[in-house]
Each structure stands twice: as structure tokens, then as C-alpha cells.
Amino acid sequence: MKDVPQMYVPTFDDVIAAHDRIRPHIHRTPVLTSSYFNELTGAELFFKCENFQKAGAFKVRGACNAVFGLTEDQSRLGVCTHSSGNHALSLSYAAGRRGIPCNVVMPRTAPQAKKDAVRGYGGVITECEPSTSSREAVFAQVQARTGGEFVHPYNDARVIAGQATCSRELLEQVEELDCVIAPIGGGGMISGTCLTMSALAPGVDVYAAEPLNADDAYRSFKAGRIIADDAPETVADGLKVPLKDLTWHFVSNHVADIFTATEEEIIDAMKLTWKRMKIVMEPSCAVPLATILKNKDVFRGRRVGVIITGGNVDLDTLPWMKG
Amino acid sequence: MKDVPQMYVPTFDDVIAAHDRIRPHIHRTPVLTSSYFNELTGAELFFKCENFQKAGAFKVRGACNAVFGLTEDQSRLGVCTHSSGNHALSLSYAAGRRGIPCNVVMPRTAPQAKKDAVRGYGGVITECEPSTSSREAVFAQVQARTGGEFVHPYNDARVIAGQATCSRELLEQVEELDCVIAPIGGGGMISGTCLTMSALAPGVDVYAAEPLNADDAYRSFKAGRIIADDAPETVADGLKVPLKDLTWHFVSNHVADIFTATEEEIIDAMKLTWKRMKIVMEPSCAVPLATILKNKDVFRGRRVGVIITGGNVDLDTLPWMKG
Structure with a gap:
């Protein structure tokens, strides 16, 4: 037997401890709805607004x-x-x-x-x-x-347990969710979501959304092993990093599917969200909505949690203004 | 005696009737807070977010x-x-x-x-x-x-009674307000605010905020009679219109003071709000915050309601990108 360090996989007890520990330092962020997007998608969307979070992101x-x-x-x-x-x-x-x-x-x-x-x-x-x-x-x-x-940005049990508190709140705020979708980069938010759902709501499907230009998680998911790209190029600046062993554990065991969107689809969804929901959010946050709009059959008639992951964006260089 | 039509001044009973009538068609909009802006101003600010309202505005x-x-x-x-x-x-x-x-x-x-x-x-x-x-x-x-x-945009008893429901909600959402500030153009929102406060919370000061470039309400207030400009130029496109007899009635009888802000101050406050609060709002909505930042002594230590009036803005031509 090789002498490899044992990977610690966080449990839901870690999530409860994390939530108690961080509560004085974070917001319980609101969930917004939009009749416009409900009509457009045929689904009932519940946007968990971590762009309003302290420091502007779920992280x-x-x-x-x-x-x-x-x-x-x-x-x-x-x-x-x-x-x-x-x-x-x-x-x-x-x-x-x-x-x-x-x-x-x-x-x-x-x-x-x-x-x-x-x-x-x-x-x-x-x-x-x-x-x-x-x-x-x-x-x-x-x-x-x-x-x-x-403190690794995502491949860290403490970090994943912390991110898992987001979907714990979402379950308290929205009844009878059918599925949740979040962007995937290194997989920290998705892993936390899987952790919470497997404990509290195992029937809720967890979907991940990824830029086509940085689709290493998608390809990993389909291949059954981690595939890592070194320097992908996408407007979704938060989603360029690869999966690691701990996040791969959650992705490979619990994620229902991964969808991808092109740069143009991401930017269109981002601008449309700003325009209709009046919220400032990052390109990364628009990937889930972009993939819902492309895969309406998957989401139609379902109650869908959508994690808006952050709002730290350069207001001087918005992506629809480039070129 | 001249045969002039009698002006009907709406009462708080009209506000209650309006609220019951419109409730199925509007959102009860959320109130957001920002520790950043509280520290910056020394006040406690409560932002009533009518940019999230149906059709994107309190109107x-x-x-x-x-x-x-x-x-x-x-x-x-x-x-x-x-x-x-x-x-x-x-x-x-x-x-x-x-x-x-x-x-x-x-x-x-x-x-x-x-x-x-x-x-x-x-x-x-x-x-x-x-x-x-x-x-x-x-x-x-x-x-x-x-x-x-x-249906006049503001000089209409039905319209003013409707706008008055906004501050009625604000009083339900925030305890012990000391004052409220809203932008002033024709004076519909301010008149509704005066109407509600005089009935429910007469101790709450009502302030109005106006672009210096379209300061006809300010000059009217100081002169004690309506002064109207025909075509002022300001980035706050919703605030170019003059007071009329009905709104002047409320402004002259109830408003505590009117403050003005320059175009640059308005644009800076708008961009800062987008950046820190992650909300999309119109230039007009930034005028109150711009004037609070200029008149900190008036607001320091007080609990201040700030009406964010709307979020219908051209995302392709944001004012800080011009020139």
C-alpha cells in the first residue's frame, strides 16, 4: 500500500458547525424571482443572490x-x-x-x-x-x-463546508425545489451544494453550468476522470480553474449533469439579467441562466434554484461593450 | 371670484384604497442596507428598492x-x-x-x-x-x-395616492425612521411621501434631492412659488419636469428641505451604488445619495429612508462611460 495522505471529505455536521461559525460575518442573502424569466424559460426560477453577499461573493x-x-x-x-x-x-x-x-x-x-x-x-x-x-x-x-x-480556493474541506451553507439557506427560503444549478470552475460551490442536498434533500438534482471555452469539468464528468486545462480563455473569469480530488469526489458522485454555454450566450444572459432583474452580477453567474435557456426541456415546469455567485465586476469594461 | 376648478387633494383614505386596489399588480419591494454606505455617511441608510418594482419603477x-x-x-x-x-x-x-x-x-x-x-x-x-x-x-x-x-404623470390625486403606498410599506419595513429622502422632478413621489408621513409619522422629515442642473423645485421652495424651467439638461432623465399645483401643495406645506447635486456627483454616487450594492438603478435614484454625501451633518446619526425610484437604464450607454 502506498503511503498517501487520506483525503478528508466534509460531512453535514461540518456544514452546521461552519454555519454557526460564520453567521456573524456573512449575510443571509435574499432569493429573488422574476416573472419575466419564468415566462421565458417555462420554469420557476429562484435566484439566490450571493452577489449581495459580504465581499460581493459566496466565497x-x-x-x-x-x-x-x-x-x-x-x-x-x-x-x-x-x-x-x-x-x-x-x-x-x-x-x-x-x-x-x-x-x-x-x-x-x-x-x-x-x-x-x-x-x-x-x-x-x-x-x-x-x-x-x-x-x-x-x-x-x-x-x-x-x-x-x-486556504485553498476550493479543494479544502473547510471551504466546501462553508460554501454548503448557501444551499442550506436556499432550502429554508424556497419550498419544494426540484433542482439547483450553479456555475462550476474548481467545483467549490457545486461540492458544497452536493453536500447539503445529499443530507437534506437527496431528491433535488444538482446541475453545474460551465463556459464552453473552459469546459474541463464537463469533459471530466463525461470521461469519468479529472481533465485539467492550464489556461482557458473565457469572459467568466471565476471559472477558469480545474477540478481537484476533493471537488471531483462530489462532482463524480452527486452531480446530475453539466451543461455548457458559449461566450455570446453567457454575455447575452448576463446583460438580460441586469436589464430585467436590475442586479449587478459577474459573467460567471450568467452561465446557469444561459444553459437553462439552451436546455429548456430539462427545466420546464420545475422549481429551480439558481445560484448567483458574485457581483464583483469592472463597471468600466462590461463585456457587451467590448469590440 | 374666478371660476377655477377646485383642486382635489388626496387624503390618507385614498392611499389605503389605492394600496388595496394595486396590491395584485405590484411588488412589495425589499429594503436593502449597506454597511459600506453607513460607514461612509455616518447615518443608517435604508434603501427602498423600487428599481425591483414591476415595470422597473415606483411609477x-x-x-x-x-x-x-x-x-x-x-x-x-x-x-x-x-x-x-x-x-x-x-x-x-x-x-x-x-x-x-x-x-x-x-x-x-x-x-x-x-x-x-x-x-x-x-x-x-x-x-x-x-x-x-x-x-x-x-x-x-x-x-x-x-x-x-x-393620467398625468404626477399632478393627479390618483397618481399621488398610488405613489404614497411606497413610503407606507417603508414604514412597515423599517422601525423608527428619522427622515426620508427621495428625488424630486414633478414631485409625485415626494408628494406621496409627504401624504403618508403626515398621516402615519408626522415626526419624520421629508427631504427632496434634485439635480443642480434642473433645480426648479429647489428655487421654487426657496422662493415660495412655482418656478418652472422648460428644458433643463441633466443625466437624471426622470427629473426634468416642473412642479404643478397639486405637488406644490405638498412640497410647500410639508417638505423639510431640498438639496441639490452636480452631474458629476450624481454619476459618482450612481456608479458607487452599482459597485457596492450590486443593484442597477437609474441616474435619478443616485441624487439622494449624492446629496447625503454632501450634507453629512444633516443626516449623521439618523435613520434615513432612501427611495431608489427605478432601474430602467440603457446598459449600452452608462453615464460614466461617456466622453
């Missing part, structure tokens, strides 16, 4: 669970991570509230709004190239230099 | 009250109005739900989003020049041709 749930779960001794050198943006600013927010240092590695191409927010919360940014390989290489240097506790 | 309250208050006979030839946009689309929405025709006169410079929405609800648009004189002249022709019931 603050997992980040707070990790940061406030550290012992005094563990927290002494602070925390560090690599992130496309929202985990970086969420970890900075959490660290700031606990009063410990936070070092983050972010792609130089990350939205300015996200970089500004990290600095606003007191995080220190080291930039890397926009690829997973560069992120991990630069991060190794930062971690060696700072000695901070590594 | 649907007054329009529905007028349309659904018509007798069968009165409704036969439909309704007509002139409007900078939101009243036009709200009246179209209400008329569409009742199944009667709706003719509206709108400035050719009105946001495309508002024109599209009017047509989407089945309203018929006749364009005019962007001045009050042109609006009223073109409207006289349209009304003569169609014979529809005129």
Missing part, C-alpha cells in the same frame, strides 16, 4: 469558515492563497475581521474591481500569469516566504 | 391606481399621458393588464430602454421634443385624437 462563506476555525497558534502567521479573485478578496475580508495577515496570488488579468477590493480589505497581492501552473508556482514562493496557513 | 403604483380605479365606461377609450419614461411604461403596463389602449407622448431623447419597455407592454408612443412645452402641445393632439383618459 466569503468558505473563507470565513477557514479563518475563524483556526486556533490562535495556527492563525499567528496569517493565511495565504491563490485565486482568480473572489476567494482572494473573501479571504482578505475574513482575515481583516480576525486581524491576521493575508497574502494572495492573483492573475495579473483579474478584474481591477477584485484587486481593489482585496487591497481595500488589507490583503497583499502578488501577481502571476493567468494559468494554473503559474498560480501554483508563484504561490509556493509566497507561502514559503510568509509561512501563512494555506 | 407603476400611481399608474395602476389610476387605471384600475376607472369605471368600465371611463376605461373604454383607454388612457393617455406624457412622460419622460417611467410613467409611460408604468401606464402601459397597467393598461395592458386591464386590457385597454394606452397612448403616450415621450421625448425623443428618452432612454431607449424606456421606449422599448413601453412597446413591450403594448403602449403606443408619439415622440416630442425634450421640453415641457413640446410635451404638452404634442400631448394635446394625441388626447384629442384618441379620447383616452388623461
Whole structure:
């Protein structure tokens, strides 16, 4: 037998503990509905608005669970991570509230709004190239230099247990859901959703939505093993990262299906949501709606939870204004 | 004595009747808070989000009250109005739900989003020049041709009673308000707010916020008589119209003060609200926040209701992108 470290898979008890731990630091975000989108899709959609969350994204749930779960001794050198943006600013927010240092590695191409927010919360940014390989290489240097506790953006039991509190709230807010759909990048939100649903509502289907331009989770799901792309290009800046062993565990065991959408479909769905629902949300959040509009037969007549994952977007460079 | 028509001033009984009449056709909109803006202003702000209202604006309250208050006979030839946009689309929405025709006169410079929405609800648009004189002249022709019931955008007891339901909800949603601030154009929302507060919470100060570039209400308030500008230029497209006798009655008798903001201050406050609160709202809605930021001494330490009046904005031409 090889001597490999045992992977700890979080349980629903971890979710309950996480929720108690993070409650003082997060919002219980509202669920919005839209008669326009219900008519357009033939489904009943319930939008869980994590764009209104503290730090502007669901990632603050997992980040707070990790940061406030550290012992005094563990927290002494602070925390560090690599992130496309929202985990970086969420970890900075959490660290700031606990009063410990936070070092983050972010792609130089990350939205300015996200970089500004990290600095606003007191995080220190080291930039890397926009690829997973560069992120991990630069991060190794930062971690060696700072000695901070590594809080992985998604492949971390504490983070997944934190994200799982989002769909726990959703189940309290909406009765008789038939399914839930969320965007998938590294799989943290989807894993948390699977964790909560398998415990509280095993009949609720969990769907994932992914940009066609970064469809490594889709291809992994169909192939039955992790396939990772190093540097995909998509407007959905939060969804470029690959699955890892822990998130793959949840995706391969619990996700009902993964759907993809083109860049144009994502941007159209994003703009339409801004226009009709009057909410500011990131391109990543539009992927679920874009895939619902493409796969109406799957969702028609069903009560569908849709996770709006974040709202940290550069208002000066909206994607429908490019070109 | 001259033979002038007696002006009917709506009472709070009219507000209660309006609320019962329009409830099936409107949303009870949420109240949002922002710790960021509370820290920035030193006040406790409660944002009443009428941008999430049906048809995207508070104006649907007054329009529905007028349309659904018509007798069968009165409704036969439909309704007509002139409007900078939101009243036009709200009246179209209400008329569409009742199944009667709706003719509206709108400035050719009105946001495309508002024109599209009017047509989407089945309203018929006749364009005019962007001045009050042109609006009223073109409207006289349209009304003569169609014979529809005129529902004035603000100088109408039915409309003011409808708008007054907004602050009635706000009082139910937020305890112990000290004051309320709303944008002022023709004065419909402010008059409704005064009507509700004088009946339910006479200790709550009502403030109005106006673009400096269209400060006719401010000058009227200071002069003690209606001063009307014909065609002011401001990014706050909903606030270009002058006070009329009925709204002047409420403004002159009940408003505590009127504050003004420059175009730059309005645009900055609008962008900051989108960025921090993740909501899509019109330039007009940013005027109250812009004036709070300028007059912090007035609001510091107080619980302040802020009416976010609407969210119908052209996403392709956001004001911070011009120039």
C-alpha cells in the first residue's frame, strides 16, 4: 500500500458547525424571482443572490469558515492563497475581521474591481500569469516566504463546508425545489451544494453550468476522470480553474449533469439579467441562466434554484461593450 | 371670484384604497442596507428598492391606481399621458393588464430602454421634443385624437395616492425612521411621501434631492412659488419636469428641505451604488445619495429612508462611460 495522505471529505455536521461559525460575518442573502424569466424559460426560477453577499461573493462563506476555525497558534502567521479573485478578496475580508495577515496570488488579468477590493480589505497581492501552473508556482514562493496557513480556493474541506451553507439557506427560503444549478470552475460551490442536498434533500438534482471555452469539468464528468486545462480563455473569469480530488469526489458522485454555454450566450444572459432583474452580477453567474435557456426541456415546469455567485465586476469594461 | 376648478387633494383614505386596489399588480419591494454606505455617511441608510418594482419603477403604483380605479365606461377609450419614461411604461403596463389602449407622448431623447419597455407592454408612443412645452402641445393632439383618459404623470390625486403606498410599506419595513429622502422632478413621489408621513409619522422629515442642473423645485421652495424651467439638461432623465399645483401643495406645506447635486456627483454616487450594492438603478435614484454625501451633518446619526425610484437604464450607454 502506498503511503498517501487520506483525503478528508466534509460531512453535514461540518456544514452546521461552519454555519454557526460564520453567521456573524456573512449575510443571509435574499432569493429573488422574476416573472419575466419564468415566462421565458417555462420554469420557476429562484435566484439566490450571493452577489449581495459580504465581499460581493459566496466565497466569503468558505473563507470565513477557514479563518475563524483556526486556533490562535495556527492563525499567528496569517493565511495565504491563490485565486482568480473572489476567494482572494473573501479571504482578505475574513482575515481583516480576525486581524491576521493575508497574502494572495492573483492573475495579473483579474478584474481591477477584485484587486481593489482585496487591497481595500488589507490583503497583499502578488501577481502571476493567468494559468494554473503559474498560480501554483508563484504561490509556493509566497507561502514559503510568509509561512501563512494555506486556504485553498476550493479543494479544502473547510471551504466546501462553508460554501454548503448557501444551499442550506436556499432550502429554508424556497419550498419544494426540484433542482439547483450553479456555475462550476474548481467545483467549490457545486461540492458544497452536493453536500447539503445529499443530507437534506437527496431528491433535488444538482446541475453545474460551465463556459464552453473552459469546459474541463464537463469533459471530466463525461470521461469519468479529472481533465485539467492550464489556461482557458473565457469572459467568466471565476471559472477558469480545474477540478481537484476533493471537488471531483462530489462532482463524480452527486452531480446530475453539466451543461455548457458559449461566450455570446453567457454575455447575452448576463446583460438580460441586469436589464430585467436590475442586479449587478459577474459573467460567471450568467452561465446557469444561459444553459437553462439552451436546455429548456430539462427545466420546464420545475422549481429551480439558481445560484448567483458574485457581483464583483469592472463597471468600466462590461463585456457587451467590448469590440 | 374666478371660476377655477377646485383642486382635489388626496387624503390618507385614498392611499389605503389605492394600496388595496394595486396590491395584485405590484411588488412589495425589499429594503436593502449597506454597511459600506453607513460607514461612509455616518447615518443608517435604508434603501427602498423600487428599481425591483414591476415595470422597473415606483411609477407603476400611481399608474395602476389610476387605471384600475376607472369605471368600465371611463376605461373604454383607454388612457393617455406624457412622460419622460417611467410613467409611460408604468401606464402601459397597467393598461395592458386591464386590457385597454394606452397612448403616450415621450421625448425623443428618452432612454431607449424606456421606449422599448413601453412597446413591450403594448403602449403606443408619439415622440416630442425634450421640453415641457413640446410635451404638452404634442400631448394635446394625441388626447384629442384618441379620447383616452388623461393620467398625468404626477399632478393627479390618483397618481399621488398610488405613489404614497411606497413610503407606507417603508414604514412597515423599517422601525423608527428619522427622515426620508427621495428625488424630486414633478414631485409625485415626494408628494406621496409627504401624504403618508403626515398621516402615519408626522415626526419624520421629508427631504427632496434634485439635480443642480434642473433645480426648479429647489428655487421654487426657496422662493415660495412655482418656478418652472422648460428644458433643463441633466443625466437624471426622470427629473426634468416642473412642479404643478397639486405637488406644490405638498412640497410647500410639508417638505423639510431640498438639496441639490452636480452631474458629476450624481454619476459618482450612481456608479458607487452599482459597485457596492450590486443593484442597477437609474441616474435619478443616485441624487439622494449624492446629496447625503454632501450634507453629512444633516443626516449623521439618523435613520434615513432612501427611495431608489427605478432601474430602467440603457446598459449600452452608462453615464460614466461617456466622453
